[in-house]
Amino acid sequence: MALQITLLAQLAAIDAQLDELHDDLGDLPQIVKKHELIVRDKTLAVETTAGALREIEHIVGTSNVTTQEISDKEARLAQQQFQVKNNREFDAITKEIEHLKEQRAKLDEDVRTSAVRIENLKTTLEQQQAELAEAKEVLADKERELEHVSGESNEELRKFIDLRKSIVPKIDGTLETEYERIRTFHREAVVPLRKNSCSGCFSAVPSQRIMEMKYNREKLFTCESCGRILYPEDMTVDLEALAQG
Numbered sequence: 001m002a003l004q005i006t007l008l009a010q011l012a013a014i015d016a017q018l019d020e021l022h023d024d025l026g027d028l029p030q031i032v033k034k035h036e037l038i039v040r041d042k043t044l045a046v047e048t049t050a051g052a053l054r055e056i057e058h059i060v061g062t063s064n065v066t067t068q069e070i071s072d073k074e075a076r077l078a079q080q081q082f083q084v085k086n087n088r089e090f091d092a093i094t095k096e097i098e099h100l101k102e103q104r105a106k107l108d109e110d111v112r113t114s115a116v117r118i119e120n121l122k123t124t125l126e127q128q129q130a131e132l133a134e135a136k137e138v139l140a141d142k143e144r145e146l147e148h149v150s151g152e153s154n155e156e157l158r159k160f161i162d163l164r165k166s167i168v169p170k171i172d173g174t175l176e177t178e179y180e181r182i183r184t185f186h187r188e189a190v191v192p193l194r195k196n197s198c199s200g201c202f203s204a205v206p207s208q209r210i211m212e213m214k215y216n217r218e219k220l221f222t223c224e225s226c227g228r229i230l231y232p233e234d235m236t237v238d239l240e241a242l243a244q245g
Contacts (some may be wrong), residue, residue, distance in 0.1 A: 003217050004218070005221065005235075006235065007167055008220075009237050011164065011171065012189055012191070015164070017156070018161070023026055025146070026147060032142045035138055035142055038138075041126065043075060044137050045128050046125065051124045053122055056121065074101065081093050182228060182229065186200060188200055189228060190228065191231075192232070193231070198230060200223060
């Protein structure tokens with residue numbers, strides 16, 4: 001059974017490779033998400049404006065029909081004025097005609113106002129559609145760029161992720177927790193000794209501790225300066241051999 005320090009060293013080497021592969025992607029994943037939100041917002045703006053335009057065009061269409069109906073009713077009432085038998089009926093028809101004229105005048109004004117709004121909405125919609133098309137083009141470019149970069153590293157990512165999954169269950173849970181805690185401060189949580197120093201922060205390690213590390217491989221030692229887990233300089237990690245089983 002592999003020593004815990006050996007497993008931790010292997011895990012650190014695997015995570016170093018994964019970190020490098022993720023770094024290759026850079027900010028592209030976040031950039032793509034950002035442009036997805038931009039496209040979504042601009043799509044919503046287009047849909048909102050288009051909906052308002054349809055609604056006002058429907059109102060104008062309905063108003064035109066109503067105006068025609070009012071005009072027809074006015075014409076019928078005007079003919080009836082010549083057929084009344086007394087002044088009371090004449091005045092009643094006249095009053096109704098005046099009311100219809102007021103209604104028609106108001107509808108005409110609403111249609112004129114709506115016509116201006118329609119033109120403004122059409123101009124706005126045209127601008128929003130152009131902005132949406134541009135945003136979609138930018139998003140497509142970023143997606144292609146991310147796909148290209150990801151495609152080159154996907155196989156490597158899968159390899160190291162699978163390798164990590166095979167290593168972690170063999171590590172003591174408490175040690176794994178400590179490893180992940182150190183990772184929040186230092187990317188390289190487990191580092192080798194180099195020339196009697198911690199290769200993470202380059203602080204000197206006492207000779208007595210170096211001797212203990214060499215002959216007591218079952219005990220874990222940490223750097224007194226940075227807190228990283230240390231392993232002896234003569235211990236090597238061969239990820240290729242590890243991947244091949």
